[in-house]
Amino acid sequence: MTTPHIAIAGAGLGGLTCARVLQLHGFTDVTVFERESSSDARQQGGTIDLHAGSGQEAVRAAGLFDEWRALARFEGQEQRKVDHATAALVEHEPPEGDFRPEIDRGQLRELLLGSLAPGTVAWGRGISSAAPGGEVAFLDGSTGAFDLVIGADGAWSRVRGAVSSAVPHYTGVMFVETRHDHDERLLDLTGQGTMLAEHEGLMLWAQRNSGDHIRAYACLRADESWRPSNAELLDLYSGWHPDLRAFLAGELVHRPLYTLPTPHTWEHTPGVTLLGDAAHLMPPLGVGANLAMQDAAELALAIAAHGVRDGVPAYESVMLPRAAEMQGLTNPGLLDMVPERPVRV
Template structure:
């Protein structure tokens, strides 16, 4: 009688390499580690403190919170989570407050800083799991579904399974799909208020949550962080700057401030005074997205998670939730007794993930239209009213 072999059994003797130590990659590593595997995570950052990890994240009950429960990290999350971060102040460019609401009255989606979430996940792994300063230069198919991962410093690793969670510029994506992220038409420039002046208008209206000031395809979006700083995003519909890359910091803040004053000319001086409160470390952040309907070609021994698979603008706050859910669903598929091989499990996971992401990507695009609209706050106010009427 032939023994029924499963994907989980094949994994026991497999070399698993995860590209990227962001939320998706770290979650996948934790979930695999809980099941007795010792995946290796390759991260290009020199250390966990090498760069800023961005702003605050809200975790949904059936997204990020579900994943943390699966990882046995709910208690650690609740110790860091900020339910008051669900507060939202919506304002017109002249400084008129249109809505000031605690969104916790609806779905419970507490905030956590991205750096805190990353640290929580790092602390849940054996120290030897992550190799820092490991910049992937390319991923090459070998025989029998295996892959060779080459690093920029000349090192190379061979893997039976590559889980690529290495973000928007994933080195593994070409092995899975010809689809590429496209510029959304919206660019953020952001900086932080670390030492606000007395009575700071933007800081006061941000409170413990967020401030959205919307007007004529432009927006000022502010968000409180756990360290009490406030991150401020200046959002505009504009052509992409081919001379800059996402995440690049501007060397001289003076022309950036001048350009933003011109871009937001006519807005309340109370709002624009925040330009003098920012610490000057401005970063360029164009927003990209993958198509809602993707075509992936046949592949073996490799898959994509998170932004590597379905990067999208942050409107709606679903990016990290979907990335963490990807990790959960992948590991569930790999350890499901119904899948005889790793590739069969990956195929099932990818089919479900791509189907799930279609609606999320479309909803995210619709949310972006509400926030950056020629009519300013009016479309979002109408959306709030319609949602209230349905309750």
């Protein structure tokens, strides 16, 4: 039997997991096309918790479970909630068990990259569009034909258009990110995992990453184009404890949150499929990376069991209802978590 010619768009966690599991099952003609020039072209985001029933199972399918456990921070499961005005601890969930330990996204990505056959990732060669049947156009103007094109290229997927006309829409919620290194005051407040404070439609969320690094997020309803200065952001959080307002210092990274329509489905299209955010973009409430990796592993295993022609629709028949269910929870969950303020910004 001829080995299928498979293209994966995007060298994120989903795309790399899919490539790894395919290669473990003897699929040698797999290429991950990534428009970024190298694995360190940009920072890979903060920490993610891999869930026992999804992300961890994907790591196990990739044959990397022990390596992942050696990097995982089980203490990162700690959850803390503090009072916005006093910074006093009001709720505490200590780290227990191994349901959702944390790992830096960059560490997990490097683990997956190191597991692939040399040359699997084509850096600096992004896919600009795909068509039914497996035809692709690359950003450099060249074209190619594949037995299967897998869109693992995130929220603004270039492959999605081959199966769906859906586009992401703004949720009305903005995250404004800051980063802090080796700040003992902020580390003490954050604890080993995640800290939360909220008051009247404003939320502050901080997460400890490896190496005593913290990523913090001011979370609120705002216009999509809103880009506050540090002074404007601090003014919004006036009345909050000074130690909490210290999380808002430093360079600001503005992150408006988008989702795909719910449910996002499509008729099976031979030669093309999607996984992760390309298939079911939803708010970052702890399930996105897990679902992307679960999608990736299940797609690869379905192809290994049934071939491309029958494996892809088998995968979609399971993935699409699961994604719709999770979208139905996370989309309204975000708006409940970050309610309207008396004065919208």
